[in-house]
Amino acid sequence: MTEHGAIKNISGQAAYRKGVELASEAAEKISVIEDNDRSLVAVVKGSFDYRTEIHNYRNGLEKSNWDCSCPAADDGSFCKHCVALLLQVVGLPKGRTKKVDAALEKEKQQNELIDYLLDLSKEHLVDLLLNEAKRNEPFQDYLVAKSQSDQGNSLDVKTWKKEITAAFRVRGFLYRGQVGPWAQEIFATLEILESFIVAGHGTEVAELLEHAHKRLETAFNNLDDSNGWLTEISHEIARIHVKACEQSEIANKKLVKRLFALEMDSEFDTFRPVAERYGHILDAEGLSLYRKLLLEVWDSLEKEPDGSFGYGNSRVSSARKALALAEKKPKEFLEVCEISFFFAEDYKSLAQLYLDEGDKRKALEVAYEGMQARPNHQTRCLREFLLEIFRNEGDHEAVLSLLFEQFKKEPSLLAYETILSEAGKNRDIWDQKLQTALLDNDEDEKRNPYLYEQPASVLAQIFMKQQRLTEAWELYERLPFGERVAMQLARESSASFPEKSIEVFDAQASALIEKKNRKSYKQAALLMRRVERIARKADKQELFENMLQKTVEKHHLKRSFIDELRALGWVS
Secondary structure: OOHHHHHHHHHHHHHHHHHHHHHHHHHHEEEEEEEEEOEEEEEEEEEEEEEEEEEEEOOOOHHOOOEOOHHHHHHHHOOOHHHHHHHHHHHOOOOOOHHHHHHHHHHHHHHHHHHHHHHHHHHHHHHHHHHHHHHOHHHHHHHHHHHHOOOOOOHHHHHHHHHHHHHOOOOEEOHHHHEEEHHHHHHHHHHHHHHHHOOOHHHHHHHHHHHHHHHHHHHHHEEOOOOOOOHHHHHHHHHHHHHHHHHHOOOOOHOOOHHHHHHHOOOOOOOHHHHHHHHOOOOHHHHHHHHHHHHHHHHHHOOOOOOOOOOHHHHHHHHHHHHHHHHOOOHHHHHHHHOOOOOHHHHHHHHHHHHHHHOOOHHHHHHHHHHHOOOOHOOOHHHHHHHHHHHOOOOOOHHHHHHHHHHHOOOOOOHHHHHHHHHHHHHHHHHHHHHHHHHHOOOOOOOOOOOOHHHHHHHHHHHHOOOOOOHHHHHHHOOOOOOHHHHHHHHHOOOOOOOHHHHHHHHHHHHHHHOHHHHHHHHHHHHHHHHHHHHHHHHHHHHHHHHHHHHHHHHHHOOOHHHHHHOOOOOO
């Protein structure tokens, strides 16, 4: 096996690919500390600076051992940082440094091919095309459709509807793993239909895609779509349908009636909202008819006791909003929102309408109103809208103020770094201001851990970025933070604070063992192997021995876990 093959074999395809990309980016991302016959040690720059070690690798990777302070290596994996470091010694795989030459060679070959084809006789070209058509069914279908179009003939819609029906047919019930292959067949059919548009059959393709959409809805109840394949198919139908309508000869009135029926009756959003997706195709008369049809449905809706429309009428409300946006009527858009419902995106759309009209004051007023009205985690679109305005005007104080207010509500390392990048020469002042804001944050405030990070966790990450590890551990003792950040701190500082790091790893290993499954047992054992290495380097082997003894005594009845320890040679 080649050196690169051995690396890929021990790291896995995904880590190997990422490691190659990392090693290809820039040599300065890898700072080698030690390189001798026994050990290769370096700091590899990623989201953080990771200490990466590979020992005894010159005797073969299968006999070596390694360690990295990144999260991916917690389970003992040969991570992308290990791959990148080793590639500094053995070199990048062949071809990585020849991308430009390969591109130039490909362009040269393409030009030579063009010259070759231009010199061929018509008979020879026909033979080439027919041979390709025999082995490539989609290409053959395209040639047939193109020939019919050039001769003034229409596409055989009836036959193709049968083909589409067959492609969408579900026999019995398709489980999750069976839906992918079924969907790929449909994508192949849709690809053929798209080629027919180029051949001049946009009108027929639009009709066929509407038929495909009906078949999609029929298939919905006969398969497990937890992987989202039906949504992907719906999006593809929508994309090609717009393209077909752009190239079709369907009269605007007829097209409007078809689209309106699809918008109102479909379970999927394939054709919604019509005004947004097809507004550039419909003429003034078509849009006028669409408005008439939509208002007739709107007027027939039943109102709630307070005079508003409920969520059950969201389809019609969304259509009216899209029409108001397409026709640039902010007053109508506002009226629809007030009697249906107002999302953060609605505030942003309304603000954009006012901005397009040149009324910046009103646009800012609406955007700020939306920031106050919606939950914090839903207002990102509004923040981005305001930030773009302020940045375009060069109003850095307004940018910093908006980012800071959001940081206090939703602290994160990314938000911290964004503010510092905006602060310019005042970076140090803002650095202190942000850290103070985190310390002043209500320590007892309840935060949804799926939406927000605790202030202490963010401050600990900042300390780690700045290599203020002592302060990070002091913060941990005072305000224990989340498991993820605690593990990150333990990895980053295992050399400087071995006892504290081992304490964190011990707690995490115990939690894994309590999950009582083979995967967790293996991860716990690998964590213990990391503890053993840390203790040995710090000349504190007794820390690991105490941990091992305590763990074995507590979990000696868990035979699968003890087997993992036995495989590492720690128990007999």
